[in-house]
Amino acid sequence: MEKILEVKDLVIKFKLRGKILKAIREASLDIYEGESLAIVGESGSGKSVLTKSFMGLLDSNGWVDKGEIIYKDNNIAKYNTEKEWLTIRGKQIAMVFQEPMTSLNPLKTIGNQVKEAVELHQGLKGDDAKKAVLEILEDVGIQYPERRYKQYPHEFSGGMRQRVVIAIAVACRPNILICDEPTTALDVTIQAQILKLLKDLKKKYSLTTIYITHDLGVVANVADRIAVMYAGDIVEIGKCEEVFYNGQHPYTWALLSSLPQLGVKGQPLYSIKGTPPNLFNEVKGDAFAARNTKALKIDFEIRPPYFEVSPTHKARTWLLDKRAPQVEPPESIKILRQQWRRLNG
């Protein structure tokens, strides 16, 4: 598969109250054309910051300090004018935001909001533009598009509004669609519908999709590959099944074990102690070491490199080093591994 976007040793910093925060710490990531990648991690792990930097949407106090973001042979991390970003934003890479209640303009009709995108990115005008809008609204599953065209966001339910937001993103005919927690604010039944819609659109418009989410159920549904983020770095990346059934990083273990679905009723659920490291300070060694009860001595001293588990699966943990002692993963992870072994004979 062809690489569509390449992130190389990216460092993103923010200036907050006179102090410098390192939000992304030398992260590298390849995104392949036509794939569906899910980025998971807790809030503050940098998953939104990372993807926002692909579109030049970092807050004004943040900047790319080092590293490259290569999109179609251009290093877009170097862009610093709006004019340059407008060649990427929307046209090449579009985004579906989390909260459909706040990402639409309450004072404009739905039709006009979608039309804006169509006019700007497809160069259509007047009736042609309207026709294109009606088609897109139909595409995202909005019934009676003629009537809905003239309505305002407050006349739409949450799920319908999210469909409109998706329509606007797709109207720009992007190559990459970033979905930032696309279903977090929605009910389960609606959530299932929206995920199906996103998958259908991906096929229809041959999109590359990046999902940002902390819901591992959603991830299991949509992802081809999973990247696990912790404290501004990708600690593990691999095919969906590799990360789920054969996770290697202790943080991946902790994340999976704390799911109620893997818990045993009546017994306490696995929970991660402590808090993520303060990114205002330089992080030494493995960022997760302080919360990892089975951390090795080296975890506190030297940052682990990526170790390859398979050609498609790698993790940043010293546990994979040949010299590392055998560390027992939690019970629920052992069960997943048994399934993995059964799967692969």
Place this chain on the structure above:
Amino acid sequence: MGKEKFLEVKNLRVEFGKKKKKFIAVDDVSFNIYKGETFGLVGESGSGKTTIGRAIIRINEISGGEILYKGKRISGQIDKDLDKEVVKNIQMIFQDPMASLNERAKVDYIVSEGLYNLKNYKDEEERKAKVAKALLDVGLLPEFASRFPHEFSGGQRQRIGVARALIMKPDFIIADEPISALDVSIRAQVLNLLSDLQKRMGLTYLFIAHDLSVVRFITDRLAVIYKGRIVELAETEKLFQHPLHPYTRALLSAIPIPDPRKEKAKVLKAYAPSIYEYSKDKPKWVEIEREHFILANEREIDEYRRILG
């Protein structure tokens, strides 16, 4: 578990608005909660699950039916002593710890607000001791009393919300989406805290949520609510294994499963209320097998009986 009826809800009806604008939020809902159990209430937003919780704690006025707490009626007009007892014994934990704590008050005040209202403490010293104990109970340090809510993380804030309920020494807690606004890793902590407190203090919970995986983990019995009516009620595991009502089946099929092979192969079941003809044969609330209730009409009851064998 001794099946002592702790809370009984009988034919509860809640309406909002008047005349033309009248909206029936909860319609003919009946269920019992037994002592010491965790009773779950799930449904989509707008289904009326929160309204039921708020009706029990007497925030929302009810338009019909009655609510009994330990055999005594607590809905409608009640005398002062009973009111005081209810205010003390039934407590609520709210969804969003960012919004439910007064930003301008110190933890000390937030946690003791209930005490101030009922004046059930002798002197400052006793109040302080109670605050310290409540904070310790939820795994926070007594020193935190002098801090403001913004100094805490989401999980710690939710602990403050729990401490504020516990200080009243309640025996019944209504938890309205207590972990929905929290991060995955913190959810586990708060869930563990709630079950631990239940064991230690013998609490009874009404757990309102829309996240079915959490509900399955924590509740003993579960009611599924759709558009203001409970459509099915059973022991949680039984309901997950053998859902009968088409809405329950649709809802359960929509839960994302964190297992890629199962999740990618799963088939969604849709619920289309319009295909059910209820104009002549009206649905009733029946016990189809022991401890398994369902809303169905005569024809459907026969069908479900056949499925159950």
